Amino acid sequence: EAGVVQSPRYKIIEKKQPVAFWCNPISGHNTLYWYRQNLGQGPELLIRYENEEAVDDSQLPKDRFSAERLKGVDSTLKIQPAELGDSAVYLCASSLTGWPAARDTEAFFGQGTRLTVV
């Protein structure tokens, strides 16, 4: 079974340019997460979807970041315009929805997109 697929793997852009990342979750997983991981840090949640609904976007910098998951499957995360401080690895993860509490709700990650803003 295919895991979480992300593209591109690497992206180098100049500041003030737009950039987009794509994620295809594991088939059947209705929860999708976008995380940002700065160098030497743990992943930090940007946004979480249950199907096509963004249920937690409190950490998403909405002035320049946007995300969508129109059909409740794959998702796109966009930054416009990019700033130097946006350089990081952007990770997508997916899981089965666990509410009410259940097993097998752990998140599986893609390989990430390493963004460098110059």
Next chain:
Amino acid sequence: GQQLNQSPQSMFIQEGEDVSMNCTSSSIFNTWLWYKQEPGEGPVLLIALYKAGELTSNGRLTAQFGITRKDSFLNISASIPSDVGIYFCAGQFRDDKIIFGKGTRLHILP
């Protein structure tokens, strides 16, 4: 805010030694997760814990879900060179939100 305190931050050990790392939080979690990340890759799930007090093994790895639901530990027995990497704990709330610790960097000396 919600955060996980993971320790130690890094470890330098000899091959064959046992390793222990842990995470604590002021929050109560439904699930504890342990991941390993290698350079250029996403985190890979090692162990998932669903129940307070649960002790689970995966080969040489053993992890436990603390009784208070606020802590967890991961042990690696008889370390080998391929154990090198960054280990992250993660706590999952009832609403599926997952937060991560800052990681434990494991180095194995030849």
